[in-house]
Amino acid sequence: MEKLRLGVLGCSFHYALRIATPLKRAELVQPYGIASRDGIKSGNYAKKWGFAKSYGSYEDLLKDPNIDFVYCPLPNHLHLEFIKKSADAGKPILCEKPLCLNAAEAAEAAEYCEKKGVLLMEAFMYKLHPQWVRAAEIAKCGELGTIMSTNGVFSYDNKDPKNIRNQIETGGGALYDIGCYTVSSARLLMGGEPERVMCTLTRDPVFKTDILASALLDFGGNRVSTMTVGTQIYPYQRVSAFGTDGTLYVEVPFNMYGDYPGHIKVVTGIGERLIKTEIADQYRVEFDAFARALLDKTAAPVPSCDAVANMAVLDALYASGASGKWETVKKY
Numbered sequence: 001m002e003k004l005r006l007g008v009l010g011c012s013f014h015y016a017l018r019i020a021t022p023l024k025r026a027e028l029v030q031p032y033g034i035a036s037r038d039g040i041k042s043g044n045y046a047k048k049w050g051f052a053k054s055y056g057s058y059e060d061l062l063k064d065p066n067i068d069f070v071y072c073p074l075p076n077h078l079h080l081e082f083i084k085k086s087a088d089a090g091k092p093i094l095c096e097k098p099l100c101l102n103a104a105e106a107a108e109a110a111e112y113c114e115k116k117g118v119l120l121m122e123a124f125m126y127k128l129h130p131q132w133v134r135a136a137e138i139a140k141c142g143e144l145g146t147i148m149s150t151n152g153v154f155s156y157d158n159k160d161p162k163n164i165r166n167q168i169e170t171g172g173g174a175l176y177d178i179g180c181y182t183v184s185s186a187r188l189l190m191g192g193e194p195e196r197v198m199c200t201l202t203r204d205p206v207f208k209t210d211i212l213a214s215a216l217l218d219f220g221g222n223r224v225s226t227m228t229v230g231t232q233i234y235p236y237q238r239v240s241a242f243g244t245d246g247t248l249y250v251e252v253p254f255n256m257y258g259d260y261p262g263h264i265k266v267v268t269g270i271g272e273r274l275i276k277t278e279i280a281d282q283y284r285v286e287f288d289a290f291a292r293a294l295l296d297k298t299a300a301p302v303p304s305c306d307a308v309a310n311m312a313v314l315d316a317l318y319a320s321g322a323s324g325k326w327e328t329v330k331k332y
Helices: 013-023 039-049 058-063 076-088 103-116 130-141 174-190 282-296 304-323
Strands: 004-009 029-035 053-055 069-072 093-095 120-122 147-157 196-203 210-218 224-230 232-243 246-250 263-268 272-276
Touching (some): 004 058, 004 282, 013 282, 029 039, 029 058, 029 282, 058 076, 069 076, 069 282, 076 093, 076 103, 093 282, 103 120, 120 304, 130 174, 130 232, 130 246, 147 174, 174 210, 174 224, 174 232, 174 304, 196 304, 210 232, 210 304
Parallel strands (some): 004 069, 029 053, 093 120
Antiparallel strands (some): 147 232, 196 210, 210 224, 232 246, 246 263
């Protein structure tokens, strides 16, 4: 079966930890090139993780005609720049979340790639996992009645000043890093976009990044989602949905194991059941799905307009955190 040759921008710890091993079992993707601004570093990374080629600059990778598509796990503040450079090189790009630093940038990136005829997708791997495909089906089909509220919690403990998540100049912070997930899952289960948001933010006195955020997302019609994310508290994650006829809980919503079935608990008037979805590595699924879209010349599994809408909510959350008031979510 034909495999597309993947180029990776940056010797990412995230890629090594979560993606390199699953891609060994990918049906449509072959890791081919790795780039760094340090040629020695990329050379060593290539040997360790099975890349055929290494490059001493990101631009050199983009010039290689053998690269079929690009994965960008660079720090957030570099996303727009290298989305455009990838598009200029005619390379489709799977870019880590958040797609950009605000909705205006995300819209610019999406429009730029569309004009260049290059496919762009935000790397929200969780959406393609079977447990989320099933959870979305349950929410949409009406089994739970009208979804009136969701609750999302995502947290970890990281106080390393060298970590990009703790560097405000590179786009660090809780909302950018993990708030994007709780916002995205709320939008998915509620089946729409929030009209306005209220958010409280706590910032680290040294890093200046937001380290704790709690928010209300008002979807109208008395339908409100709640969320809490934190980067200096005990690691935890859970998503729940509450409807007029039932509830749903996703046990491990985001950092799902690749060798363990998904667990969704559903409670209705009929009874309670635990749905176990098939074992799947969400990163392998994500990369193969993007490659399939390229081979079949179809739309991306997650359209770039979804990334723009998600960023619009994050923009409003940051604005509310600064103003202390309800902020309207802008439409793009």
